[in-house]
Amino acid sequence: MAKKLFLLDAMALIYRAYYALIRAPRITSKGRNTNAQFGFTTTLVDLINKEKPTHLAVCFDTEADTERHTDFAAYKANRQAAPEDLTSAIPDIKKIIKAFNIPVVELDGYEADDVIGTLAWQAADLGYDVYMVTPDKDYGQLLIHKGVYIYKPPYMGSKEEILDAKKITEKWCIERVEQVVDMLGLMGDAVDNIPGIAGVGEKTACKLLKEYDNLENILAHADEIKGALGEKIRNGREAAIMSKKLARIITDVPVQFHEEEYMLSEWNIPELKDLFAELEFKALGKRILGDEFNVFEKVATTPSGGQMDLFVTVEEGKTIDVQVADISEPVENVGLTADKNISNTPHNYTLVEGEEKMKELVNELMAIEEISFDTETTGTYAHDVELVGLSFSYKQGEGYYIPAPKKHEDVLEFLEYFRPLFNDPNKKWVGQNVKYDLTVFKWYGVEFAGEFFDTMLAHYLIEPEGRRNMDYLSAQFLQYEPVSIDELIGKKGKGQMTMKDVELEKIKEYAVEDADITLQLKNAFAPLITSRKVDKVFADVETPLIKVLLDMEYEGVRIDKNFLSDYSKELEKEAACCEENVYAVAEVRFNLASPKQLGEVLFEKLKLDPKAKKTKSGQYATGEDVLMKLASQHKIVDDIMGFRELTKLKNTYIDALPLMINRKTGRVHTCYSQAVAVTGRLSSNNPNLQNIPVRTERGREIRKAFVPRDEHHVIVSADYSQIELRIVAAISGDPNMCDAFKQSKDIHTATAAKVYNVEEADVTKEMRYKAKSVNFGIIYGQGAFGLSENLKISRSEAKEIIENYKKQFPNIQQYMDAQMKFAQKHGYVETLLGRKRWLKDINSNNFTVRGYAERNAINMPIQGTAADMIKLAMIKIHSEFKQRKLKSKMILQVHDELVFDAYKDEVELIKPIIIDCMESALALPNEVPASADLGVGDNWLEAH
Structure with missing residues (x-):
């Protein structure tokens, strides 16, 4: 078996890992950003599993100056400060490396690339194939030595790349890898602040080296080089010599490759478990250490009464910035500390069966003011599930589970026992994502008269960008790990079983535990809502909006399938026409939907752009931004863009919408989410209405498919006019x-x-x-x-x-400056109603990270206030329609627009109601008026 040594350039990989997740960071329950730790660990383990190295080491830079700094004081001086979250991650990463029993190699006075270069050549002399794991192009100079390669790991969807000497010369447009340092001496390296010769870029450097072979020869013949270039070379002589020296990687560092120390060995599993638990690597931990790994095993409570930054967790793929500066009350026992579970925690969960027992329970619950409840169902899409059972809890550690009958008609009779309870207006119902449960009940003809406390919405306002999975919230706030769905049905049953297939005793424990935990979370969140001063948004906006969205989802919207079918055929013909036009101009047939093949046609065959950029995967970039720049150069681009638009519209919307029609109602019932967008905006899915195209004529045509329920109704659309600019004017007072x-x-x-x-x-x-x-x-x-x-x-x-x-407009700039100062001082910004966004990185020394937080500081109060305003308008309109017992229904909300299925005889009545409710929803400062426009039509497009 060949001996393979992998040497990792630690800081290059750490930086890359951190920035790969900068817009969707991983935040622990204690508010720590673990982008770098997570990304580096993933890269390391994937490398070990895929490449099967026999030997491995990780090399770090140190903070000590090197000879390069002595020679050139400005060396790397232009680099911005590393993000604080990145620098604080380094000790964790070193611990992780050592727990994998991998050596960490670093030496004061030398950079990691010097250490790697030295070790690589030493190991290659011993017959190893050596792979230097780094995205740094400067390492190409080391490939002069046989058996040494650059390994660029996968990044942002690209595949790994192994570079040998031949590939390096092709990439640099040189004849020998020794010329890499000559290239750097000529053109410099902005990343390391190596100056090079002013005005000499890569192409010029390449041309000079082809003619003169190396830097010294170029300088020796500088007097022969005519014109401005010759003058630049002569003037830049000293800078070029210094730059080449700075760029050269040292290969005689006093470090020694010891085979036995670098050989991969057994991991220190207990140490890895502790580290992964502390960093909350739940999924990654299971992938690396096996299913038995549990993040919750490690206990790390926050001392009782201690103050702390806002504790936030986040799933992969979500965006987050977090901080709390003004915590008026201490937060006790907060952290990811699930040392409790159902097996070691006293509880009394009761199974209730039979008519008499149910009546007794209802009588008992009628005397209780606040009750936590949960439904068990056969699926997750609330508009198409069956009820399996109900659970209730009103005291910690206690609760009841009542299984529902198997048949739908029997469930209707079963729910009648509980109707007096649900009809009681004095009840407060506590739930996690309560709209889901209310939707399930509504499809059975049951509605609740009382008030609600939704723990998911409460947490959303406390931590707008936090993770909201109830299991995680339970661990974070209650130090309790609930029964998982895997434990309930077993991994083999996943995707094949429903709750109806699980034995009753297991469902009881699982279901009642949910209601019990939800009640406990409510008690934890209620004081935080007050101390974070988001109680007004919770009480006046998010909570009353639950019933509004419930009714809108239940109503749904009728879709004209015939129109979509005809439109699909029309777009298919247009797309085919565009496709044929492209082939005719290109004089070759290829897969137009393939970015790789398209790039080759545009930039190799047609040569539309000699400077065409390539993606990380090595193929040409053919995104919309690239095509837009080429549009004026060649008519083929219009047809390419037309083909893309047509096929996307057809596949994403036109052919997909009919598949979403509910079999029971013949209508489409979208699901609105209140607790996703950090700005407070609503989002939706099945279908995602927020993404219905509006910018192109073809895209707008899709709205024709949204039609009234029958001939007695029309579509009414009302839209705020330039609401965000009005808010800017109002809050800036310009x-x-x-x-x-x-x-x-x-x-x-x-x-x-x-x-x-x-x-x-x-x-x-x-x-x-x-x-x-x-x-x-x-x-x-x-x-x-x-x-x-x-x-x-x-x-x-x-x-x-x-x-x-x-x-x-001087006040606009003053507003932006004031917002920045407020955020820097308090760690958050807020809307007019007090909806907050925490900005952890607002004072970061790293301008990239800080800049992202600064942009959020300016635009969140604007976008968030607009979101609050339309939500308040929806609540007012819904209330007015209910009080007047109108037949017209509000059915859709998209950005700043509301859509109604309006009874024709009520149109003139509801017009002023809608406009007045929208324009008076939230009084803006400085008497800036809100304005709304309204239209009527036989479909959404016509009304819009």
Whole structure:
């Protein structure tokens, strides 16, 4: 068996791991960012499992200066400070490496690449195949030695890449790998602040090396090189010599490769378990250590009465920023500490069967004011499940489970026993994601008259970006690990069994435990809602919205299947036409849906862009941004983009919508989620209404499929007008912008007149377009570069427009500055109603991380206030319709728009109700008016 040594460039991999998850960080229950630890561990284990190295070591830089710093004081001086979360991760990562029994190699006075270079050559001399694991291109110079390779691990969906000397020369456009350092001496390296020769880039360096072979020879013949280039070389002589020295990797570092020390050996499992538990690597821990691994085994409580930052957990793929600065009450026993479970915790869970027992339970519960409840069902889509049973709890550690009959008609009779309980308006019902349970009941004709406390929504307002799985919340806040679904039905039963197949005693424990834990979570969250000062949003917005969304989902919307069928065929023909046009121009048939094949046609066959960029996987980038830039150069691009739009519309919406029609109602019932978007915006799925296209004519046509329920109804659509800009004007108090809205002016025309210093009547279409871009862009952190890219104008013109904008609307900049200062001081920002977003990184020394938090500090109060406003409008409209007992129903909410299935005889009655409720939902500061527009039609598009 060949001996394989892998040497890992630790800091390069750690940085890469951290930034790969920067928009969706992994946050532990104690608020720690574990991006770097998680990403590095994943890379390490995947490498071991896939490549099967016989020997391995991880090499680190140290904080000590090197000879390079002595030679050139500015070496690496332009690097921004590492994010605090990254630097704090390094001790954890070193512990993880050592727990895997892998050596950590570092030496003061030398960088990791020097250590790796030395060890690589030593091991190669002993007959090893050596793989240097790094994304750093500078390592190419080391491939002069036989048996040494660069291993670039997978990243952001790309595959791993193994580079040998041949591939390095091809990538660098050189003839020998020795010339890598010559290239760096000529063109420098901005990452390490190696200067090179000013004005000499990669292409010029490549050309010079082809003619003169190395840097020294180029400098020796500098007088022969004519023109500006010769002058640059002569002037940059000293910088080039220094740069080459800085770029050269040292291969005689005083370290020694010892085969026995670097050989992979048994892992220290107990140590890994402790580390993974502390870092809360639940899924990763199971994947590496086996199913028996349990994050909750390690106990790490927060001392009673201690204050702490906001404790947050997050699933992969979600975005999060977190911090609490103003905690008015201590938080006790918070942390991921599930040392309790059903087997070691006293409890009294009762199974209730039979008519008499059920009547006794109902009588008992009628005397209780606050009851936690939960439903057990046959699935997760509330609009198409069957009830398996009910559980109730009103005292910690106690509860009841009542199994439902098997047949649907018997369930209806079964629920009648509980109707007096559900009809009691004095009850407060506690639930986790209570809308789901209410939806299940509503399909059986049962509604609740009382109030609600939803623990999921409570936690959402306390920790807007936190994970909301009840099992995790239980561990975090109650130090209790609930029975898992795997324990209930067994892994083999997953996907094959429903709750109806599980033995009754097991369901009882599982179901009542849910109700019991939910009650305990309510008691933990109630004081936090008050101390975090989000009680107003909870009481006035999120809680009353539950019933509004419940009714909207239940109503659903009728879909015109015939229209979609015809439209699908139409788009299929158009897509085929676009496809044939592409083949005709390209003079070759290929898979147009394949980005790889498309890139080869565009950039190798047609040669549309000699500077075409490639993705991490090595194929050409063919995203929309790339195609947009090429659109003016070749007509083939229009057909490519047309094909993409047509096939996406057809596959994602037109062919998918009919499949979502409910078999019982013939209507589509979307599911709204209140606790997903950190801004407070609603999201939806099955179908996702928020993504219904509106920007293109073909996309808008999809709205024609959303139609009234019958000939006695029409679709009414009401939409806020420029609500986010109105909110900006209101909270900034900018006089010019406020006046424009008060006078009902077109805000973009009014802005253009101010920015370009012309009368409003003289504003051109182009001026208005540019002003509109500034209006929406500047409040989301867009600078001159972004504006110039959007408008296809020069950077200087974009800069001038922004400067004029700030002069004419000075309070906008003042608002942004004030928001930044507030966030830096308090660690959060908030909407007008007090919805908060915690910004953990607002004071980070790393400008990339800090910049992301700063943009959120500016735009969250705007977006969040808009979200609060439309939610309040929905609550008011729903209440008005109920009180008046109208037949018209609110059925859809999409961004700033509400859609109604309106009874024709009520249309003129509901128009002013809708407009008034929307415009009066939330009074904006500085008397800035909210404005809503309304339309009526035989389908959504016509009404919109």
